[in-house]
Amino acid sequence: MQGNKLKNYLHLHFIVFIWGFTAILGALISIDAVPLVWYRMSLAVVFIAIYFFISKKSFKVDKKGLLKFVFSGIIIAIHWVTFFKAIKVSNVSVALVTMSTGAFFASLIEPVFFKRKIKPIEILLGLLVIVGLYIIFNFQSEYTLGIIYALISAFLSALFAVLNGLFIKKYDANVISFYQLLFGALGITLYLLFTQKFSIQFFQISVNDWFYLIILSSICTAYAFIASVYVMKYLTPYTVMLTINLEPIYAIILALIVFGEKEQMSVEFYYGAFIVLLVVILNGILKNTSLIKNKFKKK
Template identity: 80%
Template sequence: MQESKLKNYLLLHLIVFIWGFTAILGALITIDAIPLVWYRMLLAVIFIAIYFLWKKKSFRVNKKGLLKFLFTGIVIALHWVFFFKAIKVSNVSVALVTMSTGAFFASLIEPIFFRRKINTLEIFLGLLVIGGLYIIFNFESQYKLGIIYALIASFLSALFAVLNGLYIKKYTADVISFYQLFFGVAFITVYLLITNGFSIAFFQIETSDWLYLLILSSICTAYAFIASVEVMKYLSPYTVMLTINLEPIYAIILALIIFGDKEQMSNTFYLGAFIVLFVVLLNGILKNRKTLKDKIQQKLKKKKVI
């Protein structure tokens, strides 16, 4: 049992490391954000479809579910477009630190869909995150466009994460992922057809880009998603949350090693980044403590009833 837990904990760290590597691949791939996302989603759909066929899983979903996945598929596609645009116009460090604002956006969006009161502590922590971003925005003015793109990506990320929190109660994670990726690539395909985005040059991809795209779509998208769902069966949400918060740190360290001077930032950036990442981590710890406390109280109430 202990060995299984350790194995899954190490696997979780590998998954988070892979997610962090996504940003690195986004910087290494030379094609623009929109074709990059189109190729990523298309290849990921193919890989997950192969997984479905291999496991003999059903693709069947009701019409209501398809409409939900159509909307969130578009949201995910736009999220990735803005995320990779942020990397292209700034760098990995700026994009990932700004993306950490997702927890703040989720604290504003979640009460609407889950019909609960807005948590004042979450708002306060969110304001601290904005303070950290202001430091970065004020002193790293050359990255303003990248920060704006990353903020849009972060909001969209929080939106589909909250919606998936509702969908997961009715649909399996792999079904949700397959259809969202499918509708996402369909949406970008329609956009490219309308704007005459498809051309001979669109399909002329360098060998290195093909290699990175295959890694991005298979390991960083299809595999990481399926593996992350499996890991959650064996580890507590608290452990998963704390480990996921290491993603920006892994990615920034990787970026410094791979890109060197391009990723070297000023001291004020690292101060702002520290504030953002610290608040995100603190928010996760406080949330999980409350969840654990509520579970203990519920168990005690049940024992009293018995």
Template identity: 55%
Template sequence: MPKDRILNLLHLHFIVFIWGFTAILGKLISIDSLPLVWYRMLLAAVFIFIYIRLVRFRLQVDKRTLSWLIFGGIVVASHWVTFFYAIKISTVSIALAMMSTGAFFTAVMEPFFFKRKVIGYELLFGLLVIVGLILIFRVESNYAYGMLVALGSSFLASIFSLVNGKLVKQHKPSVISFYELGIGVLFLSLILGVQGSFSMEFFQLNNMDWLYLSIRALICTAYAFIASIKVMRILTPYTVMLTTNLEPVYGILLAWFIFGSEEQMNPLFYIGAILILSTVILNGILKNKASKNKFPFRKLREQTKETKLKSPGRPGSI
């Protein structure tokens, strides 16, 4: 069991590293953010559809679920477009630092979305996030517009996570992802069609763009999504959540290594980014402790569940 946990934890870090690399690819791809996301969602939807056919999942959903999937697809498409637009008009480091506020937005909206009480320390953490943002805005004011776009993208990402938090309770993640990606493609196709963007030039990408887009769709989206679900069979949601919060760290380090001086920020920028990221991690720690106090036998149940999941005869894929 300890060996399985270590291997899955290393696998999870690799997945988070891949997610951090996604922002780098967005910077390297030469096309604009809207066609970039259209290609990414289209290719990823095809790859996940092939996976669903191989494992023979049912794609049928009821009308109410479909309405939520349509909303989720539009939201995630808008989130990715604004995120990569923010990268192109600012820097990878700034966009990722702003995306760290997603947990704050989620904490603010979650009580209303799931009808629970507001937690006092979440308000305090919210103030700390605002302080971190003020520091970043003060020292990197040249990228103020990019920061605002990235904040909007972070807000959309938090809405998307809340929507999927409801959907995943009753439907398979791969099925949800296929619908949302497909609907996102249709939504962006409508916008591109109105703009008159579908021309011969739209489909004439250089070889490096095709390579980067394929990596993003197959590895950074389809593979990373399915693999992240699989490691949850062994690791606790708390471990997954804390490790996932390292995505901006990996992304910023990669950006500094690949792009050099272009990604070097004022020291106060890193202080603000660390402050934002610290609130996310502390929020997770406090919630985990509160959960253990509320459900003292949860750990025993999780250990029993892990044993069952690893029993012989269980399928190895989702």
């Protein structure tokens, strides 16, 4: 059991690295956030459906499950739209470090759904993330709009993680992912129809954008989405959210390599990012220490 947890924890880190690359793709793709997310979710649904047919998996789910997936699918769609908006109006580094507040939001939301007391250490670690962000944005105030979009995205990400922590107890990760992406894509489709945003130009995508969208929807969405839901069988939503805080670290390194000077920030920014990384490491140490103590108590 302990080995299984470690395996899934390492798998989660690999998924988070992929999500860090997602931000790079979001910056490279030239289309706006809403159509970007529509293409991402729609193509991902196709890829997962193909996987279902090849592996002969069932699409069956009860009506209550469908309603749950409609709600959570819309949440993930809005989360991604605000996430890519944050990148478009600021940059990868600003958007992703702000997203680290998701751990703080998760520490407040999770106890409500899982009916447990709020742990002081979770609040403390969440507040440390806030301190890191304060240090960063006290010197990078020109990115205010990007910060707002990223904060909204972080809250929705935390809510989504907590909900999936509940869903995975009853439903298969593949089924959850398929229907959430499907309903998220349908939700954006209705929005685009209502606002009359569908046009010939909407479907005129450059070859480069198509290439990046394929990678984004297959590896960074279809695979990573299913895998992230699966690991929640073994890890708590709070641990998942704190580990996701490593996403900005991976993404910042990748962004500096890909975009160079555009992503270079002030020294204070990196001080704040260091605090975020320190919180993630500290959480891992505390969680592992707790698991080891429980193991010896059982013996």
